[in-house]
Amino acid sequence: MSIDPLIRFSTDGHVTLMIAHVEIGQGILTAVAQIAADELDINFTRILVERADTERTPTASYTSGSNSIQIIGSAFRQAAADARHLLLAKAAAALQAPVESLRLTDGTITDGEKETTYWALQGDQLFGETELGVGQPKSSEEYTLVGQPIPRLDLPAKIAGTPSFVHDLCLPDMVHGRVIRPPTYASTLESIDENTAASLPGVIAVVRDGSFLGVLAEREEQAEKAAEALRQNARWHVQPLPAYESLYTDLLAKTSQDFLVVDGVPQDGPVPPIETPANAVQTLEATYRKPYHMHAALGPAAAAALWQDEHLNVWSHTQGVYPLRGSLASALDLDDNQVRVQHLEGPGCYGHNGADDVALDAALLARARPGRPVLLKWSRADEHGWEAYGSAMLVKTQASLDEHGQICDWNHDAWSYTHSSRPRPMAGASNLLAARYREKPLPPPTPKPGKGSHGGIHRNADPLYAFARRRVVKHFVPDSPLHTSALRGLGAVGNVFAIESFMDELATAIKADPIEFRLRHLDDPRARAVIEAAAQEANWRSGRRGNGQGRGQGLGFAQYKNAKCYVAVVFDVEVDTASGQIHLTNTAIAGDAGQIINPDGLANQLEGGVLQAASWTLKEQVHYGPDGVTSRDWDTYPVLRFAEIPPVSVKLLDQPGAPSLGSGEATQGPTPAAIANAVFDAVGVRLREMPFTPERVKAALTQPQ
Amino acid sequence: MTATIELKVNGQNHHLDVDPDAPLLLILRNNLGLKAAKFGCGLEQCGACKILVDGQAVPSCATPLSAVANADITTLEGLGTPANLHPLQRAFLAEQAAQCGYCTAGLIITAKALLDKNLQPSRAEICEALDAHICRCGTHNRIICAIQRAASEMAR
Numbered sequence: 001m002s003i004d005p006l007i008r009f010s011t012d013g014h015v016t017l018m019i020a021h022v023e024i025g026q027g028i029l030t031a032v033a034q035i036a037a038d039e040l041d042i043n044f045t046r047i048l049v050e051r052a053d054t055e056r057t058p059t060a061s062y063t064s065g066s067n068s069i070q071i072i073g074s075a076f077r078q079a080a081a082d083a084r085h086l087l088l089a090k091a092a093a094a095l096q097a098p099v100e101s102l103r104l105t106d107g108t109i110t111d112g113e114k115e116t117t118y119w120a121l122q123g124d125q126l127f128g129e130t131e132l133g134v135g136q137p138k139s140s141e142e143y144t145l146v147g148q149p150i151p152r153l154d155l156p157a158k159i160a161g162t163p164s165f166v167h168d169l170c171l172p173d174m175v176h177g178r179v180i181r182p183p184t185y186a187s188t189l190e191s192i193d194e195n196t197a198a199s200l201p202g203v204i205a206v207v208r209d210g211s212f213l214g215v216l217a218e219r220e221e222q223a224e225k226a227a228e229a230l231r232q233n234a235r236w237h238v239q240p241l242p243a244y245e246s247l248y249t250d251l252l253a254k255t256s257q258d259f260l261v262v263d264g265v266p267q268d269g270p271v272p273p274i275e276t277p278a279n280a281v282q283t284l285e286a287t288y289r290k291p292y293h294m295h296a297a298l299g300p301a302a303a304a305a306l307w308q309d310e311h312l313n314v315w316s317h318t319q320g321v322y323p324l325r326g327s328l329a330s331a332l333d334l335d336d337n338q339v340r341v342q343h344l345e346g347p348g349c350y351g352h353n354g355a356d357d358v359a360l361d362a363a364l365l366a367r368a369r370p371g372r373p374v375l376l377k378w379s380r381a382d383e384h385g386w387e388a389y390g391s392a393m394l395v396k397t398q399a400s401l402d403e404h405g406q407i408c409d410w411n412h413d414a415w416s417y418t419h420s421s422r423p424r425p426m427a428g429a430s431n432l433l434a435a436r437y438r439e440k441p442l443p444p445p446t447p448k449p450g451k452g453s454h455g456g457i458h459r460n461a462d463p464l465y466a467f468a469r470r471r472v473v474k475h476f477v478p479d480s481p482l483h484t485s486a487l488r489g490l491g492a493v494g495n496v497f498a499i500e501s502f503m504d505e506l507a508t509a510i511k512a513d514p515i516e517f518r519l520r521h522l523d524d525p526r527a528r529a530v531i532e533a534a535a536q537e538a539n540w541r542s543g544r545r546g547n548g549q550g551r552g553q554g555l556g557f558a559q560y561k562n563a564k565c566y567v568a569v570v571f572d573v574e575v576d577t578a579s580g581q582i583h584l585t586n587t588a589i590a591g592d593a594g595q596i597i598n599p600d601g602l603a604n605q606l607e608g609g610v611l612q613a614a615s616w617t618l619k620e621q622v623h624y625g626p627d628g629v630t631s632r633d634w635d636t637y638p639v640l641r642f643a644e645i646p647p648v649s650v651k652l653l654d655q656p657g658a659p660s661l662g663s664g665e666a667t668q669g670p671t672p673a674a675i676a677n678a679v680f681d682a683v684g685v686r687l688r689e690m691p692f693t694p695e696r697v698k699a700a701l702t703q704p705q
Numbered sequence: 706m707t708a709t710i711e712l713k714v715n716g717q718n719h720h721l722d723v724d725p726d727a728p729l730l731l732i733l734r735n736n737l738g739l740k741a742a743k744f745g746c747g748l749e750q751c752g753a754c755k756i757l758v759d760g761q762a763v764p765s766c767a768t769p770l771s772a773v774a775n776a777d778i779t780t781l782e783g784l785g786t787p788a789n790l791h792p793l794q795r796a797f798l799a800e801q802a803a804q805c806g807y808c809t810a811g812l813i814i815t816a817k818a819l820l821d822k823n824l825q826p827s828r829a830e831i832c833e834a835l836d837a838h839i840c841r842c843g844t845h846n847r848i849i850c851a852i853q854r855a856a857s858e859m860a861r
Contacts (some may be wrong), residue, residue, distance in 0.1 A: 025804030025842050061743055091834065151801060158806030159797045161741025162783035165807065168740040201706070201724075220735055223726040298745050298807045298841050347743075347844045348805030380746040600801055604844065608804055611843030634750040634839065642832040645845040 001322075002129055003086075005058040006079045007036065009122040009674070010143035013107065016039060016048045017076065021068045022319055023051075023154055025348035026664050027601035028068045030152045032076050034597055039080035039137060039147040042107045042118070050320045052343035062320035062422055064352075064486060066564050066662025069597060073660060077137050077431025083127070090121045117487025140595060140656040141496060147654070149600035154345070166317050166344040167302045169375055175204055176220040177365040177376035180213040181386055182437070184628040185483065186239035189213060193233045197226040206230065207368045210439035214365045216374060227379075240479050240626035246647030248289055248394050251415050256475040257449050262452045262607035264462045264562055267542040271473050277409045280400030284509055288397070288498040289689040290672075292482055292622035293390040294637060299347035300383035301354035305362035306373040312339045312366070316359045319422075324356050326425030331360055331435045331442060332367075336425075344551040350488035350612070350664070352422045353387040354378055357433035364434055384637055385629040386433065389622055390487025391417040391480065393457070397502045402468075405510045407521060410470040412461055412498065415704035416446035417480035419456030419490040420631030433483075444483075451477035454561035458493035460669055463499050464559050466522040482624060488612065489668030492560065497676070497690070500556040504677045505686065512540045514555060514677065524559075526592050529653055530568040531557050533590035537651045538570035550575050551585075554677025556670030566592040566653075566662035569610055569670040571646070577701055580694030582618060582679060584646035594661040603650040605663050610648060613642035619691050710774050714739070715783030725771035730754045732770050733780060741781035741810040745839070752838030755811035756780050761819035765839075781810040784817060793817060796855035797848070804842030812838055816852045824860045826852070 008016040017036055023029045035045040050056055062071075077204045088109065092099040097111035107118040140146075157164045182189065189211040197215055198206050202222030207214045215230060217223035242250060260264035272573050276283055306317040312334065318324040321341040329339045346355055362376040378386070391415040402408040421444070423431040430442035442582060450456050458474040487493075507517035515535050534540075534555065552575070557568040572586040590604050619638050623630045633638035685700040707724075712719045714737060721736055728747070733739045733756070745753030754766040757779035763810045785791035790798070793813050804807050812835065819826055819834040826834070831852050840848065 025806065026802075113756075151798065152803075155798060155801065155803055155806065156787065158803060158809055159794050159813075160785065160787040161739075161810045162787060163740045165743075167743065168734075170735075170738065219724075219727075220731045221724060233775075296841060298751060298805075298839055299743055345805070347807035350842075377744065380748060604801060604804060604847070607846065608843030611845060612841065615843075633746060633748055635748075639839060639841070642835040642845055642849070643829075643839065645832070648846050 002125040002127060003079045003083050004126045006076060007083055009118055009124070011119050011123040013119045014046050014048050015042060016050050018050045018057045018322070019072065020052045020057040021063040022070050022343045023345055024063060024319065024350065026605060027152050027598065028063070028150060029154060029173070030150060030263055031597040031601060032072055033153060034145045034148070034150055035073050036076045036080040038143050039077055040084050040119055041104045042147055044150060045109065051326050054321050054325045059322050062323060064319055066664040066666065068662065069660050070111060073597065078133060078135070081135030081137040082130060082132065083135070087118055087121055091115050091116050094121065103181060112340060123453065146597055147599070150598055152601070164345055165299070166304060166315055167299055167377060169304050169315055169344065171373040173305070174373045174375055175216050175218055175369065176223040177214055177216050177362060177374045178223045179361045179378070179382070180227055180230045180234060181382060182211060182236050184241050187236045189477050190235045190237050192230060192235070195678060196233055197229040199236065200229060205368050207365055209364060210441060211437040214361060215415065216365050216369055225246030228421055230492070234585060238627070239627060241624050243625045244623050247291060247392055250481065251392060251394055251477060254477045254479065255283065256415060256477045259449065259474045259476070261458045261461055261472040261474050264458070266449065266451050266458060266474055272471060274398055274411050274471065276400055279402045279408055281403050282509060283398065283400040283474050284395065284505060285398040286502055286505060286688060288395045288494065290393045290494040290497060291690060292392045292484070292621055293487060293616050293620050294384060294631070295347035295349035295351050295353040295387055295487055296639065297347040297353055300378035300380055301358040302346065302375065302377040303359040304373055304375045305359065305361040305366035307366040307370045312363055314339065314341045314359050314363060315344050316341055316357065317344060317355045319352065319355070322569065323422065323424055324359060327356065327423035327430065328363055328430055330425040330427065331430045331432050332363060352389065352485040354383060356423045357386070360432040360434045363614060367701070381632040384632045388421060388483050388485030390493070391419050391484040393491065394646050395494055395498035397498055399506055401506060403508060405512060406468070407506060408468045410463065410467040412495070413475060414457055414461050414491065414495055415472045415475040415477060416457040416494065417477050417484050419484065419486055420450060421447065421485040431548065447478045449474070457491040459490045459495065459561060460558055461495040462562060462682055464524060464527055464562055465518070466523050467521065472485065482629070483620065488609065489665045492558065492665065493613070493616070493671040493672065496556065496558045497672040500558070500670060501676045501688065504554065504680065505673060515540060515542065518557065526566050527559060529559070530553065530566045530590040530592050533651045533653060534568035534570045534588050537590060537649055538572065538586070538588035540570065550577060550682055551680045552680065552682025554674045554679070554681055556673035556677065558666070558669045560662065560666040564661045565666035567606065567666040569667060569674045571674045571678040573675065573682055573683040575679055575697065577683060580697035580701070581694055582675070582697060584614060584644065584675070587646045587650070588650040589651065589667065591663060591666065592655060594655045594658040594664040596652060596654045597660055601650055602652060602663055603700070606650055607648040609665065609667035610671050611640065611645060613668045614675065617672040617675050617692060619692055621691050710770055712774065712778065713776070714778045715780060723770065724768050728766055729768045729770050729773055730765040733765060739780045739782050740782045743807055743810060752811040752815065753808055755814040757814055757818060760818065762815040762820060781813055784813065789809060793852070793855040796851040796858065800847045800851040800854060802844055802847035802851040804844050808840045812848055816855070820856055820859060825857050826856060
């Protein structure tokens with residue numbers, strides 16, 4: 001093992017961290033820098049960060065799953081502790097003083113008389129092979145930077161407006177690319193008059209490879225015009241999509257692969273039927289629906305590529321430079337060492353959107369003009385229409401209550417398509433979009449059900465509550481009409497929406513307060529603590545729900561993946577029964593992410609996640625029909641605007657000394673349930689299908705519940 | 706078809722030999738190297754590309770260059786520099802009012818136009834002014850706090 005792949009010292013008094021996980025607006029670079037500076041006993045300003053780059057930073061998989069702080073936070077903590085230990089030993093030798101007598105302050109080491117520094121001792125030297133774990137990481141009482149609200153390293157440039165994104169890249173001799181996509185996934189290009197575009201000013205090349213169509217021009221506006229000309233005269237053989245109105249009947253009608261989920265893990269073998277227990281005095285059932293959602297990043301996906309001397313250099317806002325390198329190499333029939341992927345930031349999306357796909361688009365255009373870097377940006381319509389969506393879900397629940405009002409049987413059946421189609425190197429197939437349209441196509445691989453703990457569809461399907469009996473079933477449906485992949489929270493969004501709504505329905509059935517009802521089924525003290533803290537933060541009005549006069553309050557809770565950050569969310573809402581509008585008037589969040597690295601960063605993640613999920617809940621649904629996806633801009637895919645945003649307060653429950661827990665996706669499931677529960681409290685109607693549009697609210701108000 | 710266009714941006718005059726139909730945003734970014742304003746939609750729906758034209762916050766993504774030939778244009782770069790930030794920029798930093806930061810430049814521009822008219826905006830007035838903007842990371846409340854912070858600093 002070696003410290004060198006992660007941490008580099010320099011003679012000028014800086015330490016560079018080689019961070020292979022990527023900044024997506026979540027603040028990971030700053031959090032890792034805090035950890036490393038703390039362990040090294042240096043001022044935070046000495047830290048420099050090197051971005052993910054397949055030729056510079058260590059091998060890593062995707063930045064995903066709320067895993068970063070746990071995976072790389074730990075790695076950097078140990079590497080920094082090892083470096084500190086080895087440098088103290090070097091200092092002891094240099095100063096001829098016992099290690100115990102040395103004091104270390106901001107990289108300067110003294111025995112009281114003589115002193116040396118990290119920069120003198122190590123300079124630009126590498127450590128070479130060292131034993132891992134020789135240094136003892138600090139205890140939580142010794143932290144001075146961990147736990148502090150250190151401002152983000154990346155924000156000064158973004159707020160000053162200096163180039164920060166792939167989109168801002170300006171390379172010598174750079175040209176601009178655009179792609180022209182078919183109307184639907186399976187459509188093919190019948191004919192195209194390339195000359196109409198090729199003769200336009202500035203056009204360098206029209207690139208056609210099967211049904212893949214792109215254009216290169218000297219200037220961006222010229223590329224735009226040429227792409228529009230190609231769009232106008234391209235003739236496609238259109239393979240229609242089904243209509244979104246039949247989304248859930250289609251999902252249930254298709255053949256599924258079914259797995260009993262035990263302790264969060266899918267099991268092979270037959271799925272047992274639902275059996276109502278003998279001691280059941282009341283049995284309820286309900287069905288919850290979540291449509292396809294978009295990442296809908298504020299800026300369309302972009303990438304730059306340069307093909308030169310049989311090598312491909314790519315600049316990308318991918319969430320994984322190594323998986324993208326391998327995927328590009330296998331799609332283009334290159335060796336890995338012919339491809340370099342460097343990370344530059346992109347607009348936030350919290351999941352797998354078009355960032356990887358646009359990299360292959362750029363590579364294909366770059367190969368058409370070797371030696372000239374190509375910057376390729378998708379249009380807004382490309383982004384809305386061609387990203388990998390968060391998968392639609394349908395969850396059926398059935399539970400029984402015993403004579404004491406305890407849940408004695410719990411059933412949860414979740415149907416959904418894949419939540420994971422991130423590109424990986426593979427033979428004969430590719431998850432990069434353009435690959436399937438080329439003259440020699442590589443089709444997307446057949447989706448496979450994930451079998452890992454709290455994977456896609458079954459993420460958070462297994463409630464944290466203590467029930468006498470439970471039966472959780474995952475129904476994996478392989479063939480989605482739309483391209484789907486990881487969107488913040490994955491299956492936890494639909495599953496927790498169902499679980500936490502249903503807990504309220506059960507509480508209502510026995511006229512119990514929803515929080516009291518949850519607590520009587522919850523043993524985990526940290527889970528109980530976040531629920532109680534959120535209730536306190538929100539001034540929870542205890543009592544039974546559903547008899548309100550238009551104002552209501554509702555709670556949702558989950559521990560992400562039953563293993564990461566605990567979150568409880570309380571929404572206050574006002575429902576206008578005439579218009580059906582739901583107004584979010586206040587939000588309180590309580591979170592327990594173990595030992596907090598950066599409280600402001602953690603709060604930012606939790607409040608941002610709640611607002612993103614609130615937008616999904618009230619507004620968002622991908623619409624599609626025979627001619628393709630029809631949600632192609634911000635009018636046809638509305639999202640929450642500033643005037644619709646509630647004030648949000650965040651209460652953090654720190655756990656010094658406990659492992660830090662990933663928090664980036666923890667709020668996504670509790671939020672829709674908290675809003676649904678608040679609406680029920682407000683007007684006595686139960687909303688079980690997202691989004692909660694005014695039309696749905698009005699329809700629910702006129703139907704007997 | 707190109708033409709010579711005179712453009713005044715951040716106090717500097719530029720003579721540009723470009724397509725007068727080209728969107729102003731692309732000229733600012735690609736000819737003048739001013740990368741703060743971002744392309745978001747090209748449809749004037751999201752606010753990422755906002756700039757000041759004669760003091761008004763307007764989208765630049767669908768504005769043809771010829772429409773602003775005699776105007777006084779200010780981009781985020783014209784408000785403050787990394788070494789000498791505008792009070793709004795300082796407030797955005799103080800509130801850590803961003804996650805990915807892609808919406809930030811447009812928001813600060815609109816906030817500038819708002820504060821030029823109203824140095825004591827209420828939360829509702831700020832939200833109304835920002836209605837044409839989208840933030841996908843959910844940092845809305847921090848942005849509102851930052852604008853209020855800047856307003857009180859600028860009022861002093």
